[in-house]
Amino acid sequence: MGTVAVRGLSKSFGKVQALDGVTLDIPDGSFFVVLGPSGAGKTTTLRAIAGLEKLDAGSVHLDGRDATGDSPAARDLAMVFQNYALYPRHTAYENIASPLRARRCSPSEIAAAVERMSSLLHIERLLQRRPAQLSGGEMQRVALARALVRQPRAFLMDEPLTNLDLKLRVEMRTELTRIHRSLGATFIYVTNDQVEALSMADQVAVLKEGKVQQVGTPAEVYERPANQWVAGFVGSPPIGLLACHAEGDRLVGEGWTLPRPRWTTAEDGRPLLLGLRAEDLSVEQRGDASLPGELYGLEPLGDRTVVDVRVGTQILKVKARTTVTGTPGERLLVTVDLDRAHLFDADTGLALSEAGR
Numbered sequence: 001m002g003t004v005a006v007r008g009l010s011k012s013f014g015k016v017q018a019l020d021g022v023t024l025d026i027p028d029g030s031f032f033v034v035l036g037p038s039g040a041g042k043t044t045t046l047r048a049i050a051g052l053e054k055l056d057a058g059s060v061h062l063d064g065r066d067a068t069g070d071s072p073a074a075r076d077l078a079m080v081f082q083n084y085a086l087y088p089r090h091t092a093y094e095n096i097a098s099p100l101r102a103r104r105c106s107p108s109e110i111a112a113a114v115e116r117m118s119s120l121l122h123i124e125r126l127l128q129r130r131p132a133q134l135s136g137g138e139m140q141r142v143a144l145a146r147a148l149v150r151q152p153r154a155f156l157m158d159e160p161l162t163n164l165d166l167k168l169r170v171e172m173r174t175e176l177t178r179i180h181r182s183l184g185a186t187f188i189y190v191t192n193d194q195v196e197a198l199s200m201a202d203q204v205a206v207l208k209e210g211k212v213q214q215v216g217t218p219a220e221v222y223e224r225p226a227n228q229w230v231a232g233f234v235g236s237p238p239i240g241l242l243a244c245h246a247e248g249d250r251l252v253g254e255g256w257t258l259p260r261p262r263w264t265t266a267e268d269g270r271p272l273l274l275g276l277r278a279e280d281l282s283v284e285q286r287g288d289a290s291l292p293g294e295l296y297g298l299e300p301l302g303d304r305t306v307v308d309v310r311v312g313t314q315i316l317k318v319k320a321r322t323t324v325t326g327t328p329g330e331r332l333l334v335t336v337d338l339d340r341a342h343l344f345d346a347d348t349g350l351a352l353s354e355a356g357r
């Protein structure tokens with residue numbers, strides 16, 4: 001079993017409140033990602049779970065039992081860090097075997113475990129090489145095999161892919177998801193990279209300034225962000241946010257109006273923000289709901305072009321085909337898929353109720 005729960009974790013370092021009442025429920029066998037910007041409290045959360053941080057308040061529960069007072073060793077959790085140096089004079093095999101040797105496992109147990117992990121990570125043919133004879137990516141795999149060879153209650157991973165180049169990161173994302181599935185173990189994975197979080201997680205907890213903003217599946221966090229901040233942090237290019245208010249059956253902004261979505265509960269005149277993602281906008285199709293703007297710039301990205309459109313004083317990013325052309329300053333209409341739009345209260349930042357949606 002590998003159920004992990006934390007209740008009301010709080011921790012200050014001097015004046016910095018690193019954690020402010022963090023509560024999370026991490027189911028057995030899940031790939032649970034803690035996502036947030038630098039300084040959000042992700043590493044501190046992981047260290048608190050591992051028993052490496054003395055808390056001001058809160059508790060840690062492992063498999064339903066209060067483990068707050070337990071030593072790190074008694075918690076039976078494995079921590080995987082950004083930098084996991086290999087022993088340079090040892091072969092890959094010896095490196096992977098080292099945690100099991102330390103636990104005095106029998107040679108046949110060790111051989112079986114190393115074999116299983118190296119086949120999972122596709123490094124069987126590298127086992128007799130020393131680190132100096134491996135590429136960066138191969139070293140990373142060996143290091144990962146060494147971390148994963150144990151069978152702890154859960155793996156705690158702190159941005160383990162940060163030091164890899166983009167191609168390898170993408171490859172390792174797929175590998176990690178596959179390894180997770182085949183081990184069936186609980187992974188608690190910390191990252192500031194939203195693509196990593198969305199592509200690997202079963203559940204994502206979004207953290208900001210020591211507070212949990214939202215917990216949900218990647219699709220929930222992306223499609224139903226709980227507040228304006230989550231909407232802005234998750235998604236690339238970032239969501240466009242236009243100031244507006246409701247007026248009868250219309251939404252009214254600076255130089256534009258749109259039909260008011262049926263599910264909107266806000267009273268007339270209350271300051272709102274309309275959140276529009278680049279893929280829910282078009283400069284190529286025509287529809288009833290459209291915003292007048294002018295072309296600000298084109299960003300060709302190879303497989304698509306992001307069109308920057310100025311609407312009032314704000315810039316909206318629109319995903320378009322690579323065939324789109326235009327000159328800056330040119331007038332154009334941005335068609336909006338209102339069913340996929342988001343509305344936030346401009347004062348609280350909270351998403352408006354979408355119950356009727």
Ligand SMILES: Nc1ncnc2c1ncn2[C@@H]1O[C@H](COP(=O)(O)OP(=O)(O)OP(=O)(O)O)[C@@H](O)[C@H]1O
Pocket residue numbers: 013016017018036037038039040041042043044045192
């Ligand atoms: N030992 C410490 N002493 C003082 N301040 C600390 C200590 N550890 C963390 N902090 C502060 O607590 C806050 C949260 O830190 P934490 O390392 O948990 O953030 P993070 O989300 O993991 O960030 P990053 O993505 O940059 O690693 C930060 O403001 C950090 O400066």
